[in-house]
Amino acid sequence: MPKDSGIGASSKRREDVRFLTGAGNYTDDINVHGQAYVHFLRSDIAHGRINSIDTSAAEGMPGVVKVFTGKDFEGVGGMPCGWEVTDRHGAPMQEPPHPILAQGKVRHVGDPIAAVVADSLEQARDAAEAIEVDIAELPAVMNMKAAAQEGATLIHDDLKNNICYDWHLGEEDNDKVNEVFANAAHVTTLDLVNNRLVANPMEPRVAVAEYSRGTEDYTLYTTSQNPHVIRLLMCAFVLGLPEHKVRVVAPDVGGGFGTKIFHYAEEAFCTFAAKACNRPVKWTSSRSEAFMSDAHGRDHVSTIELALDAENNFVGLRTNTYANLGAYLSTFSSSVPTWLHGTLMAGNYKTPVIQVNVKAMFTNTVPVDAYRGAGRPEATYQLERVIDKAARELGVDPIALRRQNFITQFPYDTPVALTYDTGDYNGTMDKLEAAADLAGFAARRSASEAKGKLRGLGINCYIEACGIAPSNIVGMLGARAGLYDAATVRVNATGSISVMVGAHSHGQGHETAFPQVVADMIGIDESMVEIVHGDTSKIPFGMGTYGSRSLAVCGSAMVKATEKVIDKAKKIAAHLLEASEADIELKDGQFSVAGTDKSVAWGDVTLTAYVPHNFPLEVEPGLEETAFYDPANFTFPAGAYACEVEVDPETGQVTIEAFTAADDFGNIVNPMIVDGQVHGGIGQGIGQALLENCAYDENGQLLSASYMDYAMPRADDLPFYAVDHSSQTPCTHNPLGVKGCGEAGAIGSPPAVVNAVLDALNSGGKAVDHIDMPMSPSRVWTAMHG
Amino acid sequence: MYSFEFEKPSTIADAVAALASEDAQALGGGQTLIPTMKQRLAAPSKLVSVSGIAEMQGVCIEDDGSVAIGGATTHARVAVEAAGSYPALAAVAGQIGDPAVRNRGTIGGSVANNDPAACYPACVLGSGATIVTNTRQIAADDFFQGMFTTVLEEGEIITSVRFPVPQAASYQKFLQPASRFALVGVYLARFADGVRVAVTGASEDGVFRWSEAEEALNKEFRPDALMGLHINPANMIGDLHGSKEYRAHLVGVMTKRAIEACS
Structure with missing residues (x-):
């Protein structure tokens, strides 16, 4: 029976009241007395050498406080990369400088050249137009394979080439891999592109x-998913400021999707300029600036090969990927095509030999970094597409082929460095087959065909490594930060509780779900518990929200801190009840002595903690505990998705007719919030599969630089989803048994959509092997008539 | 946005006078002009809003039965007020942009702007409408002169657009996925004296009439009449959202669907 409060209850999202009634407090709502405004002059040239910048006219313009160029930052550090990847030969990645304002060269359209601080934004913009910049244009390096060639134009003059690293994971012996493929009964090969995306959070x-x-x-007030990370990076690596003199606040944040993890030049600039100008300084990105300065996502070009034996067992997998990093290294960009991608290439399958090769490339484009899923969607897409193609080539049922190769024994050590602790892939697939009514598909296809439409069914599985941590492992892999998290549970005298958490909620519903856990543990009403997050002056040093980690990592810290609180409260209760601490039981907010009717209420104990007139002398007054938590392993959410599409053969238009998700997220705190996370993730995955495309021309000009050309999914592009998360194998190593659900939808949905469209086309007699995303009507029609 | 002067006259004569100053520009709903100014890509010295001119508002039936739309009438209003007199026209207005656009954007602004992917130019040309300005009446066939270009003179204001009402008409719009302008839009109108087919979104020369299709449909009004007719892709728009060949193909598909809707 559904619970109406605590763990497992679909409590309504309390934060939505302020979000939906215009009462949120976003960074742009914050105005500081006397603030000046900054406007960045950005390059409209993708690659060029700066001959001169003349700011003299701009400096004399009305309202101008100060004009900055790269010269003003020569004594200041550049934007750091938080993850050092080691290449296949053991050498560190090539790590070029990333100045706050361009120094010497511009390297992508949108690269900031100068910044004007003025009394008003319009004055700053006027003055920026008066800055004279002389740039000698250089050839734009856009194509990754060409960029890797000997003699290619160098984007960073001090690097030996445009390859950040040439990386490898899995089987090192090429001869062994070649032998597996040579001896295979069947090999399926697929070239595919994982299209570049712009995250486009609603709030710039x-x-x-x-x-x-x-x-x-x-x-510094900033739109961030992780204020402590920003403070650490900015203080330690960029501006050289003592952390205790810097407060970073990330108030309500209107969507992050990864792109607000990173430390951006504009944040460091405003902090620097606030002192240099002795004025508060404010910058608000326009949507146009967001397109050319927010880190982009994805952009991989891959060749994947799957080897099968005569019984259709997977015997080998090899992938060669070019990963676009853009012009500079963004904060975690180097980790995405490597440890967040290569490690997932085993998927849900017991393929014994896997080799992953990745060349990460600099190009004259906006830096690329984590976007919802980050590396895991790219891995899942390759794997689930090549499996689907293999099934078609072999004439076998794609579900049966997957089932045959599923990992069924746990824990399972993959050939690509992970240990899956638990899962039940067949059980999850059973849930999918029932929820998606796959048995009824043939009749639905006939009905579509009667209307002149082609209908297709696409199936895929996914697995992801979430709950990102553990610090000791990520440290060995090159992370320059720890990935634990922290929580402080502060019980107030009258029994209400403030929980200060390192995780940051920017749409995830933490303010509702986290209190459900604490309230459940104590047996009090959820409304008595509130989350405090997003302000380094209020919260313990946690690492923020990304990688579906908040509940698995920060939530575990919160559980540990709450356990400490309960232990201490039991000591106080034992004193009040004149009983042994070992006999004290806590249930429904009452401390009682086992086997008696003696009890004392939660509120009486908390009041005693702060008015300790009658108090155990060996116990400190007060009731507040902090815990840090660093997990033993990643968590491994997994699932199976089914998508049904109709294709209009006359126009190539694809419509999603049904989408079913069966996920195993382990234990679930708030099923409604989990549904919402899955819905949102699938929406973004369908966006990638059908609509979204960040495109450049050969000169490095951004073609999809606004919503006129960048197609975001809208409500009428999306179906009603069926989401089943009753397949639950709890995580074995965190106290809540939770795995994380934030990215699953975005990881699992693109291959389902693409597989469905190809199934539809093949059902209509069009032998189309592959269409790159986004599967726009034009691309589908062209493939059908190619 | 750069600084500019703003006037909101209540008569056409005052608007014409206000537009006489150098670099002054008429403002309808501002759905193209205002974003362009915000991006500093346009810098008129003065905006003259025509939204306060009562005689440029609303929908009425003329003595000859044609439907006249005031130049400053919003799409939302046309969608409602023309629904009885010219349903296909009302349907066009009702699917332009989104509700915010429809409640600000005006027919005069859209027609004067002549965006190559806008809906109204196809409807105006396909209907054989007459564009009425403060100085003259212009047949739709003479009005549109290619992408973002019309025969309007500096300071000339579209006061109304008069639509003859066909026996049947249909607008088939295939959406550009991002902007939701027409990737290809076909407006087909069937009059007692012949069929008109106007195409928007597709051509580098802006809205155009597909005369071969009109001739074929004048002989026999059925979808099969288009068999063997092809649009030459050479002059079509090719971009991120569709090749020239795809747009040429879509013109045929959308025309066929318009015929079916009118049959």
Whole structure:
């Protein structure tokens, strides 16, 4: 029976009241007395050498406070990369400088050249137009394979080539891999592109910085998923400021999707300029700026090969990927095509030999970094597409082929460095087959054909490594940060609780789900518990929200801290009840002595903690505990998805008729929020599969630089989803048994959509092997008539 | 946005006078002009809003039975008020942009702008409408002169557009996935004296009439009449959203669907 409160209840999202009634407090809502505004002059040339910048006219314009160029930052660090990848020969990746404002060269359209701080934004824009910049244009390096060639134009003059690293994972012995493929009964090969995306959170990035001359304190308000990470990177690597003098606040944030993890030049600029100008400085990105300065996602070009034996067992898998990193290394960009991608190439299957090869390339494009799923969608897409193609080539049922190769024994050590702790892939597939009514598909196809439409069914599985941590493992893999998290449970005298968490909620519903856990553990009403997040001056040093980690990592810290609180409260209760601590039981907010009718209420104990007149002398007053939590392993959510599409053969238009998700997220705190996370993820995955495409021309001009050309999914592009998460194998190593659900939809859905479209076309007699995403009507029609 | 002066006259004569100053520009609903100004890509010295001119508002039936739409009438209003008198025209207005656009954007603004992917130019040309300005009446066939170009003079204001009402008409719009303008839109109108087919979204020369299809349909009005007719892809738009060949193909598909809707 569904619960009405606590763990397992679909409590309504309390934060939505303020979000939906216009009462949120976003960074752009923050205005500091006396603030000036910054406008960045950005390059409209993709690659060029800066001959000169003349700011003299701009400096004399009305309202101008100060004009900055790269020269003003020569004594300041550049934007750091938080993950050092080691290449296949053991050498560190090539790591070029990434200045706050361009120094010497511009390297992508949108690269900031100068910044004007003025009394008003319009004055700053006027002055920016008066800056004279002389740039000698260089050839734009756009194609990754060409960029890797000997003699290609160098984007960073001090690097030996445009390859950040040439990386390898899995089987090292090429001869062994070649032998597996040579001896295979069947080999399926597929070339595919994982299309570049722009995250497009509804709220663009904003930074407001102030500096107090009196106390030498800085405050930076910024649109971030992880304020402590921003403070650490900015203080330690960029500006050289003492962390205790810098407060970073990420208030309500209107969507992140990964792109607000990273430390951006504009944040560091505003902090620097607030002192240099002795004025608060505010920057609000326009949507146009967001397209050319927010880190982009995906952009892999891959060749994947799957070897099968005569019984259709997977015997080998090899992938060669070019991963686009853009012009500079963004904060976690180097980790995405490697440890978040190569490690997932086993998928749900017991393929014994796997080799992953990745060349990460610099190009004259916006930096690419984590976007919902980050590496795992790219791995899943390759794997699930090549399996589908193999099934078609072999004439076998794609579900049966998958089932035959599923991993069924846990824990399972993959050939690509992970240990899956638990899962039940056949059980999850059973749920999918029932929920999606696959038995009724043939009749639905006939009905579509009667209307002149082609109908297709696409199936795929996914697995992801989430709950990102553990610090000791990621440290060995090159992470320059720890990935634990932290929570402080502060019980107030009258029994209400503030929980200060390192995770940041920017749409995930933490403010509802986290209190459900604490309230459930104590047996009090959820409304008595509130989450505090997003302000380094209020919360413990946690690492923020990304990688579906908040509940698995920060939630575990919160559980540990709550356990400490309960242990201490039991000591106080034992004193009040004149009983042994070992006999105290906590249920429904009452401490009682086992086997008696003696009890004391939660509120009486908490009040005693702060009014300790009658108090155990060996116990400290107060009731507040902190815990840090670093897990033993990643978590491994997994699932099976089914998509049904109709294709209009006259126009190539694809419509999604049904989408069913069967996910195994382990235990679930709030099923409604989990449904919402899956819905949102699938929406973004369908967006990638059918609509979204960040495209450049050969000169490095961004063709899809606005919503006129970048197609975001809208409500009428999306179906009603069927989501089943009753397949639950709890995570074995965190206290809640949770795995994370934030990215699953975006990881699992693109191959389902593509597989469905190809199934539809093949059902209509069109032998189409592959169409790259987005499967726009034009591309589908062209493939049908190619 | 650069600084500019703003006037909102209540008569056409005052609007014409206000537009006489250098670099002044008429403002309808501002659905193209205002974003362009915000991006600093347009810098008129003065905007003259025509939305306060009462005689440029609303839908009425003329003595000859044609439907006249005031130049400053919003799409939302046309969608409602023309629904009885010219349903296909109302349907066009009702699927332009989104509700915000429809409640600001005006027929005069859209027709004067002549965006090559806009809906109204196809409807105006396909209907053989007459564009009425403060100085003259212009047949639709003479009005559109290619992408973003019309015969309007500096300072000339579209005061109304008069539509003869066909026996049957249909607008078939295939959406560009991002902007939801027409990737290809075909407006087909069947009059007692012949069929008109106007195409938007497809051509580098803006809205155009597909005369071969009109001739074929004048002989026999059925989808098969298009058999063997092909649009030459050479002058079609080719971009991220569709090749020239794809757009040429879609013109045929959308025309066929318009015929079916009118049959």
